[in-house]
Amino acid sequence: MTHPSLLTEDLTIRFGGHVAVDAVSCAFNPGELTVIVGPNGAGKTTFFNMISGQLMPSAGRVMKDGIDMTRFPASKRARHGIGRAFQLTNLFPQLSVLENIRLAVQAQAGEGARFFRPVGRFTELTARAERYLEATKLQAVAHQPASALPHGDQRKLEVALLMAMEPDIYMFDEPTAGMSLDHAPDVLDLIAEIKHDKSKTVLLVEHKMDVVRALADRIIVLHNGRLVADGAPDEVMSSQIVRDVYLGTAPATEDASA
Amino acid sequence: MKGTLTVKTASLAIWAVLLFAPFLFQDVRSMEVAARIAVFIALVASYDLLIGYTGIVSFAHTMFFGFGAYGAAISLKHIGAGWGALGLGALAGVAVSLVIAVLIGLLSLRVKAIFFAMITLAAASVVLVLAQQLSGLTGGEDGITYKTPAIFKTAAKLMVDEDGKVVRLMGVKLNGKLAAYYFVFVTAALMFWMMLRITGSPLGTVLKAIRENEARAEGIGYKVVAYRTAVFCIAAVTASLAGSVYAVWLKYTGPDTALSFTIMIDILLMVVIGGMGTMWGAVIGATALVMAQYYLRDLMEAASTAVASVPVLPDLLAPERWLLWLGIIFILLVYFFPSGIAGTIINKGDAK
Numbered sequence: 001m002t003h004p005s006l007l008t009e010d011l012t013i014r015f016g017g018h019v020a021v022d023a024v025s026c027a028f029n030p031g032e033l034t035v036i037v038g039p040n041g042a043g044k045t046t047f048f049n050m051i052s053g054q055l056m057p058s059a060g061r062v063m064k065d066g067i068d069m070t071r072f073p074a075s076k077r078a079r080h081g082i083g084r085a086f087q088l089t090n091l092f093p094q095l096s097v098l099e100n101i102r103l104a105v106q107a108q109a110g111e112g113a114r115f116f117r118p119v120g121r122f123t124e125l126t127a128r129a130e131r132y133l134e135a136t137k138l139q140a141v142a143h144q145p146a147s148a149l150p151h152g153d154q155r156k157l158e159v160a161l162l163m164a165m166e167p168d169i170y171m172f173d174e175p176t177a178g179m180s181l182d183h184a185p186d187v188l189d190l191i192a193e194i195k196h197d198k199s200k201t202v203l204l205v206e207h208k209m210d211v212v213r214a215l216a217d218r219i220i221v222l223h224n225g226r227l228v229a230d231g232a233p234d235e236v237m238s239s240q241i242v243r244d245v246y247l248g249t250a251p252a253t254e255d256a257s258a
Numbered sequence: 259m260k261g262t263l264t265v266k267t268a269s270l271a272i273w274a275v276l277l278f279a280p281f282l283f284q285d286v287r288s289m290e291v292a293a294r295i296a297v298f299i300a301l302v303a304s305y306d307l308l309i310g311y312t313g314i315v316s317f318a319h320t321m322f323f324g325f326g327a328y329g330a331a332i333s334l335k336h337i338g339a340g341w342g343a344l345g346l347g348a349l350a351g352v353a354v355s356l357v358i359a360v361l362i363g364l365l366s367l368r369v370k371a372i373f374f375a376m377i378t379l380a381a382a383s384v385v386l387v388l389a390q391q392l393s394g395l396t397g398g399e400d401g402i403t404y405k406t407p408a409i410f411k412t413a414a415k416l417m418v419d420e421d422g423k424v425v426r427l428m429g430v431k432l433n434g435k436l437a438a439y440y441f442v443f444v445t446a447a448l449m450f451w452m453m454l455r456i457t458g459s460p461l462g463t464v465l466k467a468i469r470e471n472e473a474r475a476e477g478i479g480y481k482v483v484a485y486r487t488a489v490f491c492i493a494a495v496t497a498s499l500a501g502s503v504y505a506v507w508l509k510y511t512g513p514d515t516a517l518s519f520t521i522m523i524d525i526l527l528m529v530v531i532g533g534m535g536t537m538w539g540a541v542i543g544a545t546a547l548v549m550a551q552y553y554l555r556d557l558m559e560a561a562s563t564a565v566a567s568v569p570v571l572p573d574l575l576a577p578e579r580w581l582l583w584l585g586i587i588f589i590l591l592v593y594f595f596p597s598g599i600a601g602t603i604i605n606k607g608d609a610k
Contacts, residue, residue, distance in 0.1 A: 036436040052477065078479035090477075095463070103467050106460050107479035113488070122460060165478055203328040 002063075004199045005030045006082075006169050011050055011060035020046045022225040023060065028169070031129050031198035033191075034210050035233075036205045036245040038222035045087060047222065048173055048245040051203075078107065082164045083167025087174045087205070089154045093147035097138055097157055102129040104164035126132035129164065137186060146193065152183035159187055163194070170194055172204045176211065181230065184211075191215060221245065261607020265600045268541035268557065269541035276443060280436055290471050291552050293442045297504045298544040300449035303537060304496035307453055310535030312464065313469035315371055318362070318378035319525055321385045322494040323516035325502025326351035326359075331402045331579040332395060339405035348502035352495050359494035363487030386517045387533075401512020410506065437532045445503045449490075449496050450540070453510055456492065456539050466488055490574050533589055533598025542599050550587065554578045 002226045004027035021043040028034055034043050040170045049055040053064055053074030061071045065255065069077050071133075076172040093101050095168045102119070106112050111186060120126070133139050141149055146157060159175055172191065176184040194200055206212055212219065212233070219236040223245040229236050236242055272295075275282065279292035301323060326348060333347025358381065366377045389396045396402065408414060412433030417425040425432050456462050467475040468482055475483045505511045514520075524547060531600045532543025555577045562575040595602040 053395075054473070054477070073481070074473075074476045075479050075481045078477060084477060086474075086477075090471065090474045092474065094470055095466060099463060099466075103475075104478045106463070111460050112464045112485070114479055115456050115459045116493075117460075118455070118458040119460055119463055120458075125460075127484050133599055161478060174380055 004028055004052070005065055006203075007061075007063040008047075008051065009061040009063065011047070011062065012058050013046060013050060014058045015056060019056075020225050021050065021222075024222070024225075024227045025060075026220060026227060026230065028201050028203060030168075030201050031195075032217045032221060033195045033204060033215055034081060034200040034218045036203060036220050036222060037207070037212065042222040043225040044222055045173055046225075048084065048171055048203070048205065050130040050174060051169075052082055052171055078167070079110075082170035082171070083162045083169060084160045084163040084171040085162040085173060085175060086233045087177060089151075089158055091146040091154060091157060091161070092147055096134060096143050096145055097149065098126075098129055100157060101132050101160050102126060102163050105129045105132070108164065109168050132160045132164045135190065137162065151177050155179050156183070156187060159190055163190070170200060170202045172202070172206075174205055174207065176206075176208065188215065219248040259608060261604040261609075265536070265538045265542070265603050265606055269538040269600075272541050272545050273447065279429050279443075280439055284430060286523050287552070289439055293439055293504075293507050294445035295545050295548045297500050297507070298524070298528060299443075299541050299546060300446040300453075300500045300503075300539040301497055302455040302501070302525055302532065302544050303450050304493040305517060305525050306532075306537055307456065307465070307489060307496075308493045308536060309529060310456060310533075310537075310539075311469060312465040312486060313371070314367070314486060314490060315375040316378040316490070316493075317375060317519075317522055318382040319493070319497050320517055320519070320521045321378075321382040322355045322359070322483040322497035323501040323504075323521065324389065325355045325505075326498030327505040328389065328396060328510045329498070329499075329517035330502040330505040331356065331404055334406060334505075335402050335404040338409055341407050342417065344407060344502070344506065348499060351498045351502055355494040356491055360487065360493045363490040366481070367483055367486045367490065369598055382517075382522070383517070386519070389513055389517050393434025395481060396421075397512065399457050399513060401510055401515070403510045405511055406438070406506050408434075410434045410441065442503055447499070448499060453496065453540075454537055461485075461489075468534075527588065531588070531595075531598055533595075534602070536598065536600040536604060539598050539600030543586050545600070550584055554584060558583065 006028040008024055011021060011132050011185050012019065013021045024047060036047070038044050046055065050057045053072060057070065064080060064082060067080065069080065069082070072080070080122050093105065102125055105125050111122065111125060133142055133150060136159060138153060138156055138160060141153060146154065149157065155175065155178070162172070163169060175191065179187065189202065191202065192215060195202055204215065218231065218235045219233050220227060221242055222235060228245055229239055276296055280289060295394045297459055301319070305319050308316055329351025330344055330347035334344045334351065337343035337346065349527055362377060362381060366374050374531055403493055404549055413435040414437065415424040416432040418439055419425055430436065464475065464480055468479070468485060472482055505516070506513055526542065528543035528547050530538025530543070531546050532541070558575050558580055559577045562572045564579065565575065591599070
């Protein structure tokens with residue numbers, strides 16, 4: 001086995017008396033796509049927030065490639081290669097699609113503090129931004145403000161921002177939430193492509209069972225903030241505990257939980 | 259892009275008028291107006307970088323303006339009327355501004371916008387009171403008068419003919435007043451150009467990103483506090499330099515010309531009238547407000563005399579009511595140009 005690229009050790013967060021994530025220890029490996037499932041309120045997004053730095057844990061550690069990131073602010077984690085896309089679209093609404101992507105490219109290239117040369121003359125940055133524009137099929141709307149895009153395109157832009165960060169760890173939080181059926185495959189293809197790069201680690205929160213089956217190398221299950229199952233997809237999906245905590249909440253069909 | 263083009267053309271036209279102002283309007287008052295407009299364009303542009311581009315609300319912009327003005331003034335008064343003294347004074351102003359900006363920035367840019375605004379307000383009040391009280395250094399309420407480098411003396415001759423008289427070009431004496439005006443014009447234009455460059459650079463995009471979505475900017479790897487502190491320092495240094503330049507032009511620095519909250523309100527009005535986050539709006543806003551402050555009274559005087567035979571109207575239009583009319587004009591402007599003159603024209607024009 002390769003060394004895990006990302007490691008959480010007893011990661012815990014309390015909001016007042018409520019323990020939202022409770023001592024989750026988990027290792028994530030390069031070349032592996034881990035889907036995190038669990039009913040609403042299980043702590044999946046909170047778990048993500050502690051890894052990418054939006055929330056500081058009450059206890060426990062986050063390690064990436066042997067470096068303790070627990071006290072790093074989000075920007076520093078991003079610069080260390082932890083990239084995150086958000087469940088609720090989280091863009092720069094008044095800036096154009098291209099500018100949105102270029103911001104992420106620019107952050108990755110460490111050119112954000114350049115204050116004199118016009119943006120347009122950083123052709124290398126623009127070229128890189130255009131690659132992600134193409135990859136997410138957003139060329140046609142490149143110069144529109146992000147706020148003017150339909151929901152599906154905003155979701156794609158969200159993914160484009162993450163890709164443009166060129167991280168080692170890709171964290172997707174329900175990337176296809178609210179997307180129409182003809183848009184979702186674009187995003188899923190992109191994730192599948194990232195998965196092919198064996199140096200990348202992918203974490204994915206997803207409800208749709210068909211997506212989980214198509215992409216997952218491994219599934220972990222969170223329930224009431226605890227890690228209750230971890231293993232290969234078939235094994236986890238058929239285990240009794242998962243039926244109890246997760247599928248049990250949607251008795252009609254498996255897919256209804258989406 | 260039509261709206262942007264209109265705004266740029268209008269702003270460049272204003273700059274062109276400022277460039278030829280001494281030749282177009284050959285009287286002392288017009289020169290005062292032109293120089294004030296130029297200085298305020300630089301000052302407002304640097305403030306727009308804060309409030310319009312980054313979303314930082316500060317009430318300490320006149321404080322930095324004052325540091326520059328008093329730095330130059332004190333140095334010119336005590337060291338002598340040379341370029342060295344002026345440079346030293348301006349540098350001292352910049353240094354003090356930088357230190358205070360870094361301190362305020364690091365200590366308080368992490369807090370919510372409203373608290374930050376309050377902290378800047380408190381700092382600015384303290385500095386204003388200090389300037390009024392430390393009369394030994396600042397001249398107190400009376401301020402300081404001083405001499406500026408010899409070339410700026412009204413009697414200075416830039417070019418002389420065979421008889422030793424100052425040469426006239428298109429009827430304008432090539433004297434020290436003209437030199438002083440072009441010193442103001444060139445430095446203000448340079449500062450404005452610098453602000454434009456910043457807004458168009460990668461840094462400018464990051465600032466807009468922070469304004470738009472601070473958390474995501476942090477999330478893709480930008481250290482927001484560092485960027486905000488940096489832009490606060492850039493704005494402070496620019497304001498300070500503008501203050502030094504204005505001190506040279508006025509040959510007088512006092513609380514009213516360099517530190518009072520009236521100036522802060524003027525800056526805010528100019529940014530709002532011009533259009534926040536447009537940079538070119540600074541040119542339009544500064545011109546509009548300074549012109550109104552200088553000429554609205556004259557205009558009303560004329561209007562009042564013209565309608566002298568009509569009842570009530572002359573009273574309403576009496577020049578001493580100019581502030582009332584300025585207020586009405588401002589309300590109308592905000593109503594018809596909700597994003598400022600430049601901002602609204604850009605939005606409407608570019609939408610087509």
